[in-house]
Amino acid sequence: MLERMEMMKPVGIILDQCLNLKVGEQFLVLADTENLRIGQMFALAGQERGAETIFLTYSPRTRHGEELPGIIADAMKAADAIVAPTAFSVNHTSARKRASDAGARLIFFPGCKEEMFLDGCLDIDFTRQAKIIADLSEILEQGEHVHIATDDGRTDLKIDIRGRHAVPQNGICHEPGTISPPPCIETAVSPVEFTTEGVICIDGAIVPGGEVLDPFDIRFEKGRIVEIDASGKDGLLLKNLLASYDDENIYAHVELGFGLNPRARIGRGVELEDEGEFGTIHLGIGNGITFGSSIRASGHIDLVVRHPIVSVDGKVVLQDRQLSL
Structure with a gap:
């Protein structure tokens, strides 16, 4: 009771x-x-x-x-x-x-x-976080080129967001047609189709799938995953998960999202916290119609990075879990 x-x-x-x-x-x-x-x-x-x-x-x-x-x-x-x-x-x-x-x-x-x-991830001031989300969304709305790196040098990814609209999900749905998945409060943007290029190390979580304990690299060419390091269990999990869809579009990059919930934590076994933890990013692959992409697929998967360095048009906006807005 x-x-x-x-x-x-x-x-x-x-x-x-x-x-x-x-x-x-x-x-x-x-x-x-x-x-x-x-x-x-x-x-x-x-x-x-x-x-x-x-x-x-x-x-x-x-x-x-x-x-x-x-x-x-x-x-x-x-x-x-x-x-x-x-x-x-x-x-x-x-x-x-x-x-x-x-x-x-x-x-x-x-x-x-x-x-x-029960764990407190929904006990936050959604209105306060909405202001942060709005400010970051405006940067993405006006931005053209995103670069993602990490301190260890394993990540070097370039994303084209020219002409794309940010999709804030701040937990507040007061206006008709609005959506949000708390505790994953975030803002996201869809890349220009088939343009993402480079390598990124996935060290946070696979959603669905759970926390990543064995980080692995994936390579994008022309907006699609073309290589997954499946030498460890988490890379192999993703490789097999994607193959199970039997859908070539499941490999397409359709979303760049920023986790913005200060009380969410990766590894609690709750998917929405895995991709909502403040200071992380996630790459969405597969179906992208809800983010403004024309790419349709039979599912959607998010890949979370714990400590990214994110630059928009040459200006660092996220580093060491801190936003510069």
Whole structure:
């Protein structure tokens, strides 16, 4: 009972501070069968706030971005506000895009686990972090060329972002069509298709997959992964994961994201914390339509780097886990 009460605090933060749920709104709680208890808490909290609350469940998908049943997609499109605690992400789906286009506000929790409602990663000042996210987003919005390096010299990656729009996800979804996946609060930008070049060492996490304990290098040519160092277990995990999709576009680089949650931590077993830890970056590969890319794939994977040095148009914006805005 005590644990349930502790979990209700971040549930309330999400509905009040992040979603700004209002009396009478059509509120959809969308939980797969692995997250029924969390879904029930959101449904109860929604009812307590006077929202017209609908609770739908479905069998877990098999991977991020896998399309949802038609009845779920229709309900999402009709909702004013949605919370989706699920094993795999609903974000990179046509159903989510149609719902956003129709004006639904969405907070989604891919890789959802009860631990994230207990470890403090949702107990942050989302409004304060939103200002930081907005400032970094503006730099990306105006930027043209990104360079990523690391102190050990293993990373040397060039990304072309000319003409691309930043996609901030600050945890605050008060306006129609906005989305965010707290505790992964971030800003992201999509590279110009098939232009990313160079090598990057992945030493943080594979999402989905978990914390990287055996760092490995990957090489991009013309915006695609062409080489993975699979001599260790984590590189081999990624190589096999990508091959399992049987989709050439799963190797395409579609996102550069910056983790901006000061209370998220890699290695707690929560995917959203793995890519949300402040001072890290992640490269998204595969499906990129939600970031403004034209590349479609059967899934989306994020690769996290712990201590990057990131420059935009020659100016360092991130080094030693500190932003220079």
